[in-house]
Amino acid sequence: MSRKKIVCILVVLGCLLCVVWRPQRITLKIGIFAGSNWDVPNGDCYKIIDQAIERYEEENPDIHIEYESGILKDDYSEWLSAQYLKGEEPDIFMVLSEDFNTLSALGALKNLDDFMQKDSQFHSDDYYENALLAGQYQHHQYALPYESNPTLMFVNQTLLQKENIDLPSNDWTLDDFYNICQQVTKDTNNDGQIDQYGCYNYDWLDSVYSHEVSLFDETGQTCYLNQKPVKNAIAFIQRLNQLNKGYTVTSQDFDTGKVAFSPMPFAQYRTYKPYPYRVQKYSQFEWDCVPMPGMTESRSEVSSLLMGISARTSYGQRAWDFLKLLTYDQETQESLFRYSEGISSLKTVIQSTEALSLLNEESLGDTQVDLSLLNDVMENAMNQNQFRKYNATLTMMDTQIQQMIQNNEDLDLSLMSLQNEVNEYLRE
Amino acid sequence: MQYSYQRLLSFLRNAMTILNMLIVVFYGSVILLTTQYIVSTRLARDFLDRITHLPHQPIVAFFGSLMLYGIFIFIMYSRSEKVIAHKRLNFIYSFIEMIVSFTLIYFLYMEYNGILLLVFCDCIFHLRDGRYSKWFIWVLVVAYLISSYDVFSAIFPLTSINEYFQIYGSQINGIFMMSKSCLETLNMILFIAFMIVYLVDEIQKNQHISQELDMVHQVNKELENYAAITEKIGENNERKRLAREIHDTLGHALTGIAAGVDACIAMIDQNPKATKAQLQVISKVVRQGIKDVRNSLNKLRPGALEEHSLKEAIERMIGEFSSVSDLTIALDYEPGDVDLEKTKEDILFRIIQESITNALRHGHATEVHIQVYQENHFLYLKIQDNGIGCDDVHYGFGLTQMRERLAVINGQVEFDGSHGFLTVAKIPI
Numbered sequence: 001m002s003r004k005k006i007v008c009i010l011v012v013l014g015c016l017l018c019v020v021w022r023p024q025r026i027t028l029k030i031g032i033f034a035g036s037n038w039d040v041p042n043g044d045c046y047k048i049i050d051q052a053i054e055r056y057e058e059e060n061p062d063i064h065i066e067y068e069s070g071i072l073k074d075d076y077s078e079w080l081s082a083q084y085l086k087g088e089e090p091d092i093f094m095v096l097s098e099d100f101n102t103l104s105a106l107g108a109l110k111n112l113d114d115f116m117q118k119d120s121q122f123h124s125d126d127y128y129e130n131a132l133l134a135g136q137y138q139h140h141q142y143a144l145p146y147e148s149n150p151t152l153m154f155v156n157q158t159l160l161q162k163e164n165i166d167l168p169s170n171d172w173t174l175d176d177f178y179n180i181c182q183q184v185t186k187d188t189n190n191d192g193q194i195d196q197y198g199c200y201n202y203d204w205l206d207s208v209y210s211h212e213v214s215l216f217d218e219t220g221q222t223c224y225l226n227q228k229p230v231k232n233a234i235a236f237i238q239r240l241n242q243l244n245k246g247y248t249v250t251s252q253d254f255d256t257g258k259v260a261f262s263p264m265p266f267a268q269y270r271t272y273k274p275y276p277y278r279v280q281k282y283s284q285f286e287w288d289c290v291p292m293p294g295m296t297e298s299r300s301e302v303s304s305l306l307m308g309i310s311a312r313t314s315y316g317q318r319a320w321d322f323l324k325l326l327t328y329d330q331e332t333q334e335s336l337f338r339y340s341e342g343i344s345s346l347k348t349v350i351q352s353t354e355a356l357s358l359l360n361e362e363s364l365g366d367t368q369v370d371l372s373l374l375n376d377v378m379e380n381a382m383n384q385n386q387f388r389k390y391n392a393t394l395t396m397m398d399t400q401i402q403q404m405i406q407n408n409e410d411l412d413l414s415l416m417s418l419q420n421e422v423n424e425y426l427r428e
Numbered sequence: 429m430q431y432s433y434q435r436l437l438s439f440l441r442n443a444m445t446i447l448n449m450l451i452v453v454f455y456g457s458v459i460l461l462t463t464q465y466i467v468s469t470r471l472a473r474d475f476l477d478r479i480t481h482l483p484h485q486p487i488v489a490f491f492g493s494l495m496l497y498g499i500f501i502f503i504m505y506s507r508s509e510k511v512i513a514h515k516r517l518n519f520i521y522s523f524i525e526m527i528v529s530f531t532l533i534y535f536l537y538m539e540y541n542g543i544l545l546l547v548f549c550d551c552i553f554h555l556r557d558g559r560y561s562k563w564f565i566w567v568l569v570v571a572y573l574i575s576s577y578d579v580f581s582a583i584f585p586l587t588s589i590n591e592y593f594q595i596y597g598s599q600i601n602g603i604f605m606m607s608k609s610c611l612e613t614l615n616m617i618l619f620i621a622f623m624i625v626y627l628v629d630e631i632q633k634n635q636h637i638s639q640e641l642d643m644v645h646q647v648n649k650e651l652e653n654y655a656a657i658t659e660k661i662g663e664n665n666e667r668k669r670l671a672r673e674i675h676d677t678l679g680h681a682l683t684g685i686a687a688g689v690d691a692c693i694a695m696i697d698q699n700p701k702a703t704k705a706q707l708q709v710i711s712k713v714v715r716q717g718i719k720d721v722r723n724s725l726n727k728l729r730p731g732a733l734e735e736h737s738l739k740e741a742i743e744r745m746i747g748e749f750s751s752v753s754d755l756t757i758a759l760d761y762e763p764g765d766v767d768l769e770k771t772k773e774d775i776l777f778r779i780i781q782e783s784i785t786n787a788l789r790h791g792h793a794t795e796v797h798i799q800v801y802q803e804n805h806f807l808y809l810k811i812q813d814n815g816i817g818c819d820d821v822h823y824g825f826g827l828t829q830m831r832e833r834l835a836v837i838n839g840q841v842e843f844d845g846s847h848g849f850l851t852v853a854k855i856p857i
Contacts, residue, residue, distance in 0.1 A: 081472035085463050087485025099473075106482045107585075311482065 026315055028322060030067045031093030033076035036341055037305040038149050038267030041277065044339040052325050052332050063318060084108055091313040092323050095143050095306040098391050104137035105388040110309040112141040115320040122328060130381040131345035134304040137386045138219065143308035144327040147342035150302040150377040153292050154264035156257055158285035159184060168290050170298065170373055174210055174236065177293040184260045185243040198243055199261040200254040204401050206263055207233040209382040210292060210299050220387025221426055225419040231411050238405055257285040264289060267341035269369065289369050291377050302381035304345060334358065343374060350375050393422055433629040440622040441553060444546045445501060447618060451611045452497045455536045455589065456490040462592040471595060481585045489535050496532040500525060504550050512554050519560045522551045526571060533575050539589040541575035542615040544568060549622045673724045681717030685710055738773045742780055749784055754794060757784065762801040772855060775833045776809060782826050783811040783851045791815020791849050809853040818845035
């Protein structure tokens with residue numbers, strides 16, 4: 001009896017000590033990588049986060065936020081996975097788009113639906129729908145877009161002027177695109193070989209986005225390759241390629257100004273358009289960006305850098321507060337224009353005068369790219385499907401479709417067999 | 429013999445305990461070390477692609493499973509005789525054991541459920557009570573079925589520990605699989621050995637018990653025979669005593685009377701005076717005879733009534749009944765000092781005795797309520813039991829005798845078997 005009593009007393013004492021000496025200050029760990037997500041030079045990569053941390057810690061003196069600096073983007077995915085395996089993952093962290101599906105499928109990310117519903121200050125309508133969709137997996141929100149990067153169409157103005165073609169308007173269509181390509185593809189020095197080309201790097205997926213097709217069903221169980229719009233999209237690429245009479249346009253052709261169009265992420269545009277980087281690239285000709293062409297209106301892909309909360313965090317609410325400060329706060333999101341190359345996914349930020357003045361400060365020169373264009377692009381973005389095998393399936397399809405395009409294969413047969421193959425893989 | 433079986437059983441149990449500890453350490457280490465291997469060889473991202481569910485924290489899995497195993501062993505070996513004797517507490521111990529081991533299995537990704545076999549052995553070792561143990565063994569069987577990875581992961585998605593093995597490539601994976609399989613098979617063999625020893629032990633115990641039962645049967649029979657003989661002897665003795673009594677009292681008196689009357693017949697004409705005197709003598713002898721007969725009858729009275737009052741005698745009898753059976757008898761004796769004739773007392777006593785015997789023997793009653801009260805020159809005796817009663821009353825020897833006895837003193841008796849059995853006797857005072 002007395003032994004039992006002693007054990008009981010020890011247990012109670014232990015509990016009391018735990019309560020008394022529990023850590024007074026909560027430490028939130030965040031996971032971020034150095035440099036830009038869009039593979040462009042960036043010197044201020046920690047600035048936005050540091051400022052946000054400072055603000056958050058000021059408002060919440062009981063919380064300390066820390067992060068491990070110096071993780072490169074290339075190492076980030078491996079680093080985050082290792083942290084997960086060791087059970088030491090940060091509470092809030094950046095999620096690369098190629099990791100998002102895997103992490104969501106594993107249940108590694110916290111479902112944010114509840115937080116979003118309960119938080120009266122949070123309105124998901126403030127986000128561009130497609131940017132928000134990038135953080136959804138099987139109809140649940142697992143991450144919020146921190147930074148977005150829409151794809152624009154690079155236009156070689158010098159080349160178009162030479163050919164007496166006007167700069168395409170913001171609502172140009174695929175037909176306009178094809179016509180211009182046809183006009184500019186020619187042999188300029190009369191050596192019998194084509195040396196001026198319509199477009200570079202415009203691949204079948206861009207075409208699929210422009211044709212407004214969805215390749216998979218929502219759950220990622222079936223793919224719809226063998227349908228008319230997909231055929232049209234691939235046939236469009238085949239037609240574009242035929243203009244070059246079998247020649248494959250290289251990046252050197254593009255850099256030397258022999259190509260009229262090429263898809264270009266907005267981040268690259270913002271990096272290389274102003275000084276000092278404009279000296280480094282594309283300095284031999286005038287260039288600008290327009291939205292991607294579409295069937296009736298512009299359609300382009302938007303890639304997003306997401307941020308999520310670990311499913312195993314002990315401080316869900318605090319993590320949500322900080323996540324909101326990073327992804328939903330007007331001030332933080334506006335500073336993206338100042339210190340980063342991407343753009344905010346919040347409508348209120350894109351439409352604000354603050355953003356306008358920040359963008360003007362950069363002296364992008366005479367350009368067609370302005371906030372209303374960005375607004376349109378973000379509104380009309382095509383979103384990727386979100387399921388676990390998405391990346392692998394896309395790689396698989398890419399190789400085969402490239403082959404089809406190159407060999408000018410009969411699309412009906414090839415797409416049908418590819419569809420079967422992909423469906424088989426998806427059902428595995 | 430018994431002792432060596434117990435020792436063998438506890439040896440097998442100890443061996444299983446040690447083996448299971450090895451297996452737990454083996455799996456825990458695989459999880460912990462493989463995680464480190466994956467991280468150091470930069471395979472973490474690939475690994476995440478292979479698995480289907482987020483793994484546990486390796487440190488928690490390793491130390492958690494070791495700690496749980498420690499708790500499990502503690503519970504297993506701290507079950508003292510006192511706990512085993514307390515059926516419910518014993519059951520709770522077994523249940524906690526099962527919960528702890530199931531959590532442990534969960535920590536190890538449901539890959540190894542052999543620990544439940546150890547729980548099974550331990551509980552069979554300790555659970556002696558039929559009802560709880562039967563249920564518990566069912567629960568254990570269900571737990572054992574659920575705790576396999578294939579079944580559990582169908583309901584709750586879980587990472588497979590095989591993914592950890594496979595990261596090493598086929599050769600090392602093969603070695604792992606081999607050691608895993610060896611350890612698990614060894615555990616299974618120990619379990620089967622335990623069960624065989626246990627069953628052999630049980631069978632032998634049963635044989636032993638049935639032998640003893642046979643012996644008890646035989647002794648019982650002999651006792652019955654002996655009792656029958658004793659009864660016969662007693663009956664004979666009683667008969668002889670009665671005969672002697674009759675011979676000594678009535679026989680003696682009647683012989684004397686017969687002789688006296690003969691003498692009177694011879695004398696009556698010659699000497700009526702002497703005859704009168706003789707008849708006086710005969711009358712004395714007759715009175716003496718009556719006295720003797722009464723004395724003899726007194727000797728046949730119930731022993732209890734000879735020394736005590738009726739109430740005391742009844743209480744005494746109730747006490748005797750209560751002490752030899754589960755019967756609860758309540759006595760409600762109202763008439764205080766009514767002076768009853770001895771015959772009536774005797775009859776009352778016998779009726780109560782007979783009724784209690786019937787309640788016990790035929791009615792299987794547990795409670796009997798006896799009421800004795802007086803009303804309008806009648807004494808009432810009510811005996812109610814809570815037994816099975818009977819639909820219609822069948823007059824056997826006992827009830828018939830009761831009726832006849834009462835008829836002698838102008839009494840009446842009624843029986844009712846609809847709610848338990850009720851006997852109401854009415855005796856004039």
